[in-house]
Amino acid sequence: MIDHHDEAERAMLAQVAEDPRYIDLVRKRSRFGWTLSIIMMLVFFGYISLIAYDKAFLARSAFGGTTTLGIPIGIAVILFAILLTGVYVRRANRHFDPLLRTIRQDAGL
C-alpha cells in the first residue's frame, strides 16, 4: 500500500515522526492503553483464578441472604469492563484528541 503514496505525503509523515509533541503523545497514549489493558487482564484472570482455586469463597453469602459473593463480584467485573472503556474514551476525547488536532494542524492538515 505504501507505494501508492506520493512524496509530499511521505515527507510530511517523516516530519510528524520527528515532532516532539507527537513522540510525547504516542508515548503517553501507549502507556495509558497498556496500563488499562493490563488492569483489565488482571481483573479478568484474577476472577478466573478465584473460580479455579477458591470456589468456596464465591459461594459465601454476600448480604446474609441467598445471594452469594460470586454474584456481586461477577456483576462488578462486567460493570468494571464498561467503566474502563468509558475512562479511556473520556481521556482520549478530552486529552489526546486536542493534542492530536494541533499536531495535525501544524503539519498542514
Next chain:
Amino acid sequence: MTARTRLGLILFLLTAPSLAAAHVMSPQPQSATNWPAILMFGAFVLLTLAITRWAARRTRTTADFYAAGGGITGFQNGLAIAGDYMSAASFLGISAQIFADGYDGLIYSIGFLVGWPVILFLLAERLRNLGRYTFADVASFRFRQGPVRLAAAFSTLAVVIFYLIAQMVGAGQLIKLLFGLPYAYAVMIVGVLMTLYVLFGGMIATTWVQIVKAVLLLGCATVMAIAVLAHFGFSLDALFTRAVEVKSGVAAAGGASAAEAAQKGQSIMAPGNFIKDPISAISFGMALMFGTAGLPHILMRFFTVPDAREARKSVLWATGWIGYFYLLTFIIGFGAIVMVATNPAFLDATGALRGGGNMAAVHLSAAIGGDLFLGFVSAVAFATILAVVAGLTLSGASAISHDLYASVVRHGRAGSADELRVSRWTVVVLAAIAILLGIAFEKQNVAFMVSLAFALAASGNFPVLLLSVLWKGCTTRGVVVGGTVGMVVAFVLMILSPAIWVNVLGNAAPIFPYTSPTIFSMPLAFLTIWLVSTLDRSDRAAIDRAAYSEQRVRAETGIAAHRASAH
C-alpha cells in the same frame, strides 16, 4: 451421557457468542407449525428486504460494498457490533446454561465481554487509521503484500467457514424447533435471505439488519428481565431464593436426600463444574478475551466508521450494550428456573425441557406473554442468526475478492467494478457452500467449530495484528511463519482435545487434556513471530523495519487514513 462429556459438550456449545446450536445437537423432533412466529418472522423478512433495496441503491463502489461507504456513526456501529455479538447463542445458549447450572453461565458472559476493552485500548483506533476494508489491510500494511495477504485470507476463510457451519447447523435445528419447518428448508431459507442481503445491499444492508436485530433483541430481553423481576417485587435475592428452592425441589423429587437436595439447590449460586483445572480455565479465558480481537467479521466493522474517534465510540457503545445484555440474560436464566422448570406445560414426560435445554428462554417468553410473545421471541432468534451469517459471508467474500483477487492476483490494479463483480460471485459461492455444508453436517456434532474459530483467531490473527502494528522489528517472514504456526498448532491441539478427540471422534481419552489450546498456541505464535523476525536478515526485512516509523505515524494520527467515502 457421562458428566464429563456433558460438561465438555455444554462448554463447547456455549463457547460461541454467535452459536445457535447449543444443546440441540441430537436430532430433535419437528414441532407443530408455529403461525404467530412465522407471521412475525415474515414481517421481519419484509423489513430487511426493504432495507436491502434501499441499501442496494447506495451500493455502487467497493467502499460501499465492504465498508458501507464509511458512513456509519459510532453509535450505529456500536449497536451493529453488539448485534454481531449478541447472537441466538448468547440469548438462548447462555440463558439455557444458567437455567441448567446457574452461576456458571455468568462466567461465559464475562469472558465474552472482557475482550472489548482490550480491543479498544490496543487496536481499534489504529485499525481504523491503517485499514480500508479488511484486517489484512492492516496486517500487511508495510509488508510484502502477496504472502501476508495470502496467509490472512486463508485464516479469514478458516475462521469464517467454521463459524458459518456452526451457524447454519444451529439455524436449521433452531428453526425446525421454533417454526416447525423441515431442517433442509430452514437452512436454505437462511442461505438465500443472507445472500440477498449481502449480494445487493453489501455492508450497508448487513449493518442495518444487524442494528434492527440488536434493537429487537435488546428490547425483548429487557421486557423479559423486567417481567421476571416484577414477579419478585424487584428483589434479586427473592428470585435467587425461589430458584434455589425450585432446584432443591427438583433434586428431592429425583430421589435425593434432604441434605443432598439442599446442596444441589444451593449449587446454582456459585461456580460449579465449569472450571475444573486452572490451565483449562486460563486457556479458555484467553481464547475468549483475545479471540474476539482476531475475528475477521468483527474487525471489519471498524472500517465502516469515518475515523478513529467514531471507532472508539463504537467500542464504548458495543461494550455497554453487550454488558447490559449479559446482565439481562442472567436474570432471564434464573427467571426460567422458577417460571419454566415448575410448569408441566413446558416439560416432557421425563421432566426435561420440551424441545431441549436451549428452549429455556423461549418457554419463559411463553410463560410471560403467551403465544404472541413466544412468536415474537422466536422470530427475533431467527433474525439474529440471519444477521450473523450475513456478516460472516461478507467477511469471507472480502478476503477472496479484496485480499486474494485484487491484491495478490491483480497486484492492486483491479478496478472497483471488477473487484465488486468478483466479490458478488464469491458471496454466491460462499452461500452455496454454507447451505451444502449446513445440510451435510445436520447430524454431526459441530459445536466445537466456534470454539475452534475463537482459538484460531486468538492464536493466528491476534498476534499478527498486534505485532505488525506495535512492533518495529516485525518482518514479513515473521508474521507469515508465526501466524501460520499459531493457527496450525491451535488447530492440531484442538483436534486432540476432549471436544473433538473424545466427543466427536469417539476415542476413549484425549491426547491433549485441556479445554482450549490457546494458553500454548497464542504465546507460541508471539514467540515465533519475534524469533523469526529477529533472525530475519533478508533485504525485505530491512524494508519492513524501515517502513515502521511512517506506518506508526499513520496509525497514531490518522494522517492520510483511508476514508471509505473518498473513493
